[in-house]
Amino acid sequence: MKKIRGFLKLMRPLNLLIVIYASFVAFLISGLCGHPAPFFKFLIPILLLAGFSNALNDIMDARLDEKAHPERPIPSKLLSVQEATVFTVILGLLTFLSSFLYGNGILTSRIVFLLGLALVILYDIYLKKVAFVGNLIVSFVTSFPFLILALEIRNFHLLWYPILCAILYNLAREAIKDMEDLGADREFGYKTLPAFLGEKGIKIYVSFLLFLLLIFTVIAYLRVFHRPIFLIFMLFLWLYLGIITWKEKSFSKLSEDFKYCMILILSGFLLGGAL
Numbered sequence: 134m135k136k137i138r139g140f141l142k143l144m145r146p147l148n149l150l151i152v153i154y155a156s157f158v159a160f161l162i163s164g165l166c167g168h169p170a171p172f173f174k175f176l177i178p179i180l181l182l183a184g185f186s187n188a189l190n191d192i193m194d195a196r197l198d199e200k201a202h203p204e205r206p207i208p209s210k211l212l213s214v215q216e217a218t219v220f221t222v223i224l225g226l227l228t229f230l231s232s233f234l235y236g237n238g239i240l241t242s243r244i245v246f247l248l249g250l251a252l253v254i255l256y257d258i259y260l261k262k263v264a265f266v267g268n269l270i271v272s273f274v275t276s277f278p279f280l281i282l283a284l285e286i287r288n289f290h291l292l293w294y295p296i297l298c299a300i301l302y303n304l305a306r307e308a309i310k311d312m313e314d315l316g317a318d319r320e321f322g323y324k325t326l327p328a329f330l331g332e333k334g335i336k337i338y339v340s341f342l343l344f345l346l347l348i349f350t351v352i353a354y355l356r357v358f359h360r361p362i363f364l365i366f367m368l369f370l371w372l373y374l375g376i377i378t379w380k381e382k383s384f385s386k387l388s389e390d391f392k393y394c395m396i397l398i399l400s401g402f403l404l405g406g407a408l
Contacts, residue, residue, distance in 0.1 A: 139211030140220055143191055144184035151395055152183045155278040158399045162291050162406035163282060175285065178231035178246060179277050185224040186253045186274065192217050193257045201314045235285065242284035249274045262323045272303035294353040295402050298346060302398065305342040306391045308335050313384040339378050347371045358405030367401045370394065
């Protein structure tokens with residue numbers, strides 16, 4: 134039972150639940166609310182990719198997490214590095230095989246998905262240490278519930294805004310997470326964005342990304358999602374996040390707030406396109 138709990142924690146269950154909800158929101162926005170089989174066929178590869186990415190990240194950061202995140206499965210001794218590695222290799226193979234669930238007569242979505250898988254591996258092995266590039270990869274892959282569906286149904290009209298939000302918002306969140314881990318990252322030679330921008334620079338950078346999100350929300354309201362409740366709700370969220378970015382002193386608490394606000398943002402998409 135202890136090992137099972139360790140394997141589940143390795144994949145980060147809350148992150149997987151957010152992926153499930155994001156995929157569900159993408160389907161509702163696109164009007165694909167019929168038989169559940171297409172949804173699960175779409176969801177399984179993305180869910181496996183998310184679990185694989187989280188597990189691989191924990192293996193590569195095992196030594197760093199002893200200082201930065203001692204509660205994670207490997208530093209807390211729930212799992213050994215060898216056990217985690219075997220599990221992650223299996224997840225990676227399943228992720229690759231699951232890509233063949235995509236296609237619908239075209240290869241674009243499968244190619245983008247496999248590109249995402251390759252980037253995740255490259256990120257965890259090397260690019261995580263490179264300022265901004267690593268964050269961009271994570272943000273790109275985080276958009277997959279919307280990007281892959283848009284490619285599958287060949288329609289970006291309803292999904293361009295969620296795709297853009299996923300990328301810009303996660304760029305902001307990853308910068309905050311980097312700030313949270315700055316001490317450990319410096320010790321292990323990671324040249325993340327906070328090492329160049331500093332605390333104030335990161336807050337300005339995050340505020341700029343939130344401002345862009347606010348602008349794109351207004352554009353989405355004018356062009357796609359015409360419900361006033363969508364505009365009010367999303368603008369309130371971006372303004373709230375901008376305020377706490379400057380008021381909150383703990384980057385650990387700020388990172389947590391940004392994580393839970395992802396659920397509210399996804400719900401905001403529903404207000405615009407489905408409910």
